[in-house]
Amino acid sequence: xxxxxxxxxxxxxxxxxxxxxxxxxxxxxxxxxxxxxxxxxxxxxxxxxxxxxxxxxxxxxxxxxxxxxxxxxxxxxxxxxxxxxxxxxxxxxxxxxxxxxxxxxxxxxxxxxxxxxxxxxxxxxxxxxxxxxxxxxxxxxxxxxxxxxxxxxxxxxxxxxxxxxxx
Numbered sequence: 001x002x003x004x005x006x007x008x009x010x011x012x013x014x015x016x017x018x019x020x021x022x023x024x025x026x027x028x029x030x031x032x033x034x035x036x037x038x039x040x041x042x043x044x045x046x047x048x049x050x051x052x053x054x055x056x057x058x059x060x061x062x063x064x065x066x067x068x069x070x071x072x073x074x075x076x077x078x079x080x081x082x083x084x085x086x087x088x089x090x091x092x093x094x095x096x097x098x099x100x101x102x103x104x105x106x107x108x109x110x111x112x113x114x115x116x117x118x119x120x121x122x123x124x125x126x127x128x129x130x131x132x133x134x135x136x137x138x139x140x141x142x143x144x145x146x147x148x149x150x151x152x153x154x155x156x157x158x159x160x161x162x163x164x165x166x167x
Contacts, residue, residue, distance in 0.1 A: 022075035077115035100145040116154040
């Protein structure tokens with residue numbers, strides 16, 4: 001209701017206000033997310049990728065139908081995932097493709113928040129800036145799926161306040 005009210009005021013007064021709602025990425029490794037976050041769909045009681053994806057699609061459809069947003073804002077950091085290549089092929093790309101299709105079908109822009117860092121947690125959290133090859137891969141895949149705007153998010157902090165030797 002709040003979003004719809006802001007939208008009405010925006011249109012009435014010719015303002016340029018847009019509320020950003022980030023669509024969360026698919027999570028397949030959490031019973032808590034599977035049981036409590038995604039809408040229930042008959043026949044999807046077992047947590048498999050296929051059932052998670054069915055519920056995830058319903059989550060996106062329900063969101064789009066209820067909010068009628070001006071654009072989709074997708075939020076995902078594929079380089080943070082421990083099983084990188086497997087995750088990208090089996091989850092990241094199918095979900096990105098699905099959300100891109102929703103944006104195309106609804107004739108709205110597709111925006112994405114992505115990462116400037118990689119973080120691993122093997123008992124100790126470590127971070128590193130992504131390299132040029134990784135940045136190009138992220139940009140190319142997002143543009144390839146029709147993303148109109150890319151925002152970069154980071155937890156990475158330089159140890160010194162300098163830009164020396166940074167590209």
